[in-house]
Amino acid sequence: MDTIAAPILKRSQRVIDLQLPERADIAPPSVRQADLEVLAEVPEGFLDTTHFDTVQFPPPDWAIDRFAQAARQGELAYTGYSGHNGVLETVAKNVSRFLDVQVDPKRNVALTPGTQAALFSVLASRVDAGDRVVVMDPDYLFTARIFRFLGADVAYAPLVLREGNYEPDLDLIETEFRDRGATQLVFSHPNNPTGAVYSPEIIRDMARLAVKYNVGIIADELYSRLVYDDVPFSHIAAEEGAFDLTATLLGPSKTESLSGYRLGVVVGSEATMQGVENILSVTSLRAPAYAQHVLGGWLGPDEAWLQERIGLFAELRQQTIKRLSGLEWMTFHPQAGTAYLWADVRALDRSDVEIGKALARDAEMLISPGYQFGPGSAGHFRICFARESKGWATAMDRMVDVLEGLRR
Template structure:
């Protein structure tokens, strides 16, 4: 007898489908993803859910460092928290970045990319029934991870600000008074691209100290910031050294995604707990890949400066072209390589937009529902693409959206 879905998938996996979102989406998030074939494969279309790593390849030293490590079989196995020499180098460079002293033996762990680091961190800290406050919108897989772990998720929205939407600290304080164990956000925010102002970061820190909760902050894009906008690291704020877990890596700014390495920095007891999760789930981050981190934040300063300049030009091109669609609102953020257009005035929902762009423009985008309830009527597009082909794709997108808006 063939097994049914309910008997194949555990209840914890079924929770990650976010079935309650059917009230607004008309189906679960998982069903919407399946209908749009959003499985990371691209299926022959131009896939803007991630960076174009052909146009924006890793620095030359990445392959050199990996190859040198892979030629030495002695480096195949490391401690669960990563190669000691690599951690020592990373601790020095990360200390300079964050403005805090990072102990290489106790406060840093090499993870299986930032995604793996995020899951290991949440698994180490969150029990079933714990209340976790999550920014809305926020990176698409975070709520699914939290639901897998059985957490109770409270969404905290954004408020408008001249510098771009900011975390609603008043709403967060209300949630904190009711009791939260953990707050999670990204800065710069994925998907909006907004960079939190120093005032927002200080306010978040003050709330964490006052209500004694932990904060996990994904700072993957902290070096991909435009127009000399100041970036404030939460871990360096007073009282936050013992309350912050910072996730970092080179997967986006330096295009190191294929190497699957990142780092988590936090208080020693938290890093110890993350190490236990790493040990039982994957043993360690890819051992040879770990060695690319000896150059990350060290030998890539000019590389990153040039990349930010190139991406800034693409940001301008993308926003300018998409604004040709009457009613479509595009407000570029000060960080990341994403735009977060609002199509609600076109009479199109985000599922319809994603389908139209696939079928009529040959382009895969990330529909807004993936990032939280506030994402309805929006989509995320990554503009880190080869310029000529991307310009043509933008023209196809403009035509497709314009036609769909007329016929909706």
């Protein structure tokens, strides 16, 4: 009997581009395939430093209560694309105070299934194939992947290290706006992966450039509540003339450990919200309807809880800095935000994939390799220190042993 060959399904070029094959020199043959190679090395029970530990740092107690109360009311199962009207009113009130701008619940805010969906919805509604867009390097991995999916022409603006702080190269960004026709500027703030919090002066200058050249802004401020030592945080949407250009992305998934509830918030002009609604209508329809009601306790009512949590993160931050400072060949510059540490390990003279595999296999630890965050970010890696203190100390000992072995 003849064997019937398995059918081969066509993959769209969009899916191939989504894997970022253009970074093959630092992540062969593509970012996605390199990730899979590293993942193949992790043993059972490995420590995943790519995200926050939601066991050690669970959501606030009120989250599940608010969710359960909503779930008991079947009429709340469906909402408009932007979200439940009552929740939108509460979120708009709290966001207005947080951003220091007036936010209308009917015109300026939409809820999404996670900040990832917020990012995709805004980018998909603003960007056409061939559009020139500017992204920081390093910055959040999926921004570049979404742009490649959309067929955008991506320009990377490397962060510059000045006096221990990572900062955008404003001259380069202006060149992209003025001479190369860039239509959008996208950045995370605080920066993911470095944790950099940009000074009020830098945020003001970025806003002025965007207003001058009529460039759209997407500011991913997912970590904007996780800032240490009373460092001032400026929201670009509040700068003169910037609100109508800016889509601000917020959410409770990280600092508040609410990732499992899949909640994101987009704040911007009425035109931005119309675009987001259109994308939601053909993707997810709405943020999880019962989970939306959890946002009633977020961004204001939970301030005391937030300060306690930031204090715990600050202790882990110092623990991490102290332990890794013993590696004289490793360079890192702790920044003022997030629960991440961005390490420069170029002195190892090893590829990101090789380092990732060694740490997975021998330290039983999964890290986020530098190639994920930008074409100029090879030779670095990101770790999340939001973990249980004693277990984290033991894990760092294993990591140091493996890295020292690679150094030798």
